[in-house]
Amino acid sequence: MAAALQLDRVSKTYGAMRAVEDVSLIIQPGERVALIGASGSGKSTLIRLAAGLILADPHGQGTGAVHSFGVKVQEGGRLASEVRAARRHIGLVFQQFALAGRMSVLTNVLVGALGRISVLRGTLGLFNEDERRTAYAALAEVGIAQHAAKRARELSGGQQQRVAIARALVQGAKLVLADEPIASLDPKSAKRVMDTLVTMSRDHGIALVVSLHQVDYATAYFDRVVAMNAGRVVFDGPASQINAAFLTELYGASAEELILPSQFVVGASVPAEIPVTQTVS
Numbered sequence: 001m002a003a004a005l006q007l008d009r010v011s012k013t014y015g016a017m018r019a020v021e022d023v024s025l026i027i028q029p030g031e032r033v034a035l036i037g038a039s040g041s042g043k044s045t046l047i048r049l050a051a052g053l054i055l056a057d058p059h060g061q062g063t064g065a066v067h068s069f070g071v072k073v074q075e076g077g078r079l080a081s082e083v084r085a086a087r088r089h090i091g092l093v094f095q096q097f098a099l100a101g102r103m104s105v106l107t108n109v110l111v112g113a114l115g116r117i118s119v120l121r122g123t124l125g126l127f128n129e130d131e132r133r134t135a136y137a138a139l140a141e142v143g144i145a146q147h148a149a150k151r152a153r154e155l156s157g158g159q160q161q162r163v164a165i166a167r168a169l170v171q172g173a174k175l176v177l178a179d180e181p182i183a184s185l186d187p188k189s190a191k192r193v194m195d196t197l198v199t200m201s202r203d204h205g206i207a208l209v210v211s212l213h214q215v216d217y218a219t220a221y222f223d224r225v226v227a228m229n230a231g232r233v234v235f236d237g238p239a240s241q242i243n244a245a246f247l248t249e250l251y252g253a254s255a256e257e258l259i260l261p262s263q264f265v266v267g268a269s270v271p272a273e274i275p276v277t278q279t280v281s
């Protein structure tokens with residue numbers, strides 16, 4: 001089967017700043033990968049490139065290409081003609097909860113169905129009973145069905161992230177790209193959102209790429225970690241290899257940003273070197 005995500009020699013330059021430099025990456029269907037790196041290392045840019053939200057630098061034939069499940073997203077600095085088909089199976093979860101705050105939670109989840117229904121029906125919000133049932137079931141799956149009728153903005157940050165996950169489920173996403181989904185959340189909500197993302201991936205065989213600042217979450221929830229520094233992939237391997245000493249080797253002084261004392265233990269695989277200030281059962 002084609003890779004869930006394949007990046008071939010992708011770069012992105014902003015003015016004189018190389019945000020992403022010559023990155024090639026393959027994520028298999030159903031695979032879960034944490035993308036780590038200090039602030040400014042290129043994680044968000046890489047995720048946006050993967051989703052076709054921004055264009056890679058034009059490099060010529062065969063480079064700067066992004067494919068998802070064999071469907072081209074972009075190549076050589078141009079969006080592919082089939083990008084809409086690719087986006088249909090790519091779910092997105094962002095740090096800033098990208099929901100329509102005034103609309104109901106259920107409607108926000110139904111937006112996930114828009115790729116499959118007519119523009120007119122979607123614009124008028126004419127979702128049928130089946131679609132509503134599916135959206136409701138997705139909300140139940142992420143544990144917030146009781147909030148279906150509320151306006152999205154009335155929900156907490158963690159609950160809003162779970163709405164975004166439910167939307168990806170309704171979309172029928174086969175790949176979910178989550179850009180710092182827990183950056184604005186308290187530790188308890190962060191754990192809940194990570195649990196929900198990983199459960200969604202496992203239960204539905206959805207490939208998952210999550211960019212994270214907090215390395216302890218990466219090691220607790222993922223088998224594979226991709227580490228970026230100054231736009232480049234500097235490590236791609238088992239999470240078990242990641243500890244404070246290794247991060248210092250990779251990042252020097254900026255490793256501190258990634259291995260700040262955890263607020264709580266998120267899993268047994270938190271590296272022993274990371275000081276833990278408080279334990280929550």
Ligand SMILES: Nc1ncnc2c1ncn2[C@@H]1O[C@H](COP(=O)(O)OP(=O)(O)OP(=O)(O)O)[C@@H](O)[C@H]1O
Nearest residue numbers: 014017018019037038039040041042043044045046
């Ligand atoms: N739209 C933009 N215009 C100019 N420079 C940008 C833009 N987006 C990102 N950059 C720069 O590209 C580099 C990589 O940024 P990016 O946001 O991808 O990093 P990041 O690892 O996600 O950081 P953070 O963890 O702080 O979100 C940074 O130096 C950033 O300032």
